Ligand SMILES: Cc1ncc(C[n+]2csc(CCOP(=O)(O)OP(=O)(O)O)c2C)c(N)n1
């Protein structure tokens with residue numbers, strides 16, 4: 001059990017694919033399937049992510065926030081949660097969402113600007129991605145409070161970035177969760193940049209974990225590219241939350257290998273040598289693969305057939321998303337105001353006049369005749 005903040009970084013799997021002594025114990029407690037799952041999910045998430053970037057470049061989805069490099073932080077933490085837990089993601093958590101049961105087609109539809117992409121299927125407790133930075137944190141805290149008042153076993157987890165720790169919402173959520181001992185996990189993927197702003201220009205503290213400590217929340221810093229350590233640290237925090245032990249802040253130290261979004265160019269503000277080190281020497285997927293290969297759990301044929309299987313599933317999701325009928329243009333006006341203000345009402349009427357038909361739906365989108 002974590003009783004206090006650890007400023008040293010928890011690491012079980014070294015970048016060269018060898019386990020530490022503590023790591024050997026944790027690894028030994030996992031079944032063969034659990035071990036393979038860590039790797040299989042990371043591969044699926046990476047292949048999905050790469051395909052989504054290509055779709056954006058082809059003009060088939062609007063914009064996209066890539067997660068390459070952050071697979072271990074997302075897969076390790078998501079696999080430690082239960083189906084009853086509430087997940088409050090930011091815009092980069094596609095890996096977490098798919099593990100929690102969000103269909104891949106929905107994730108693509110979200111980036112195509114469709115409202116269906118925000119709707120989780122029955123029984124999937126994933127909230128829509130939160131784009132305004134840190135706003136998911138007080139809401140996750142509120143869900144955790146509700147769970148506590150109703151004496152339910154579910155916890156809430158908020159995913160956010162290093163930049164979010166400069167927002168008031170971060171501090172308010174941590175304070176409240178600390179005082180009321182709420183079953184909430186604050187999971188920070190410290191990928192070291194908030195768009196072009198490096199962590200050193202974001203915060204005068206050297207870690208995010210120490211900010212949680214200031215609110216009386218046990219806080220832990222973990223190697224976010226070490227899927228085993230992330231899994232174990234999150235499972236421990238989740239167990240504690242369920243047993244009435246309150247909130248935990250987890251700082252997963254990782255790196256965004258690509259750009260902030262497809263609208264950004266990270267080569268404008270990052271040293272190529274820094275990127276090379278993270279990509280070539282600290283990659284989370286390679287690290288796990290090396291361990292599994294050495295243990296005889298992975299072969300070249302197995303890797304190839306798993307990748308094929310993922311690509312097929314991703315292709316099916318792309319087809320399903322592209323088959324979805326486009327909404328009428330008047331949908332632009334839905335989902336913000338319950339009653340449209342007069343100015344927007346006028347604009348809507350103008351659009352209906354131009355498009356023809358009572359609500360514009362009689363003029364089908366030419367891309368989906
Ligand atoms: C309240 C608010 N301010 C500014 C923005 C613009 N913005 C979008 S992403 C981003 C950087 C966030 O960085 P971080 O929290 O580290 O998350 P990351 O993108 O690295 O995952 C900013 C400033 C926003 N979305 N919301």
Ligand SMILES: [Mg+2]
Pocket residue numbers: 161162163189190191192193194195
């Ligand atoms: Mg960041």
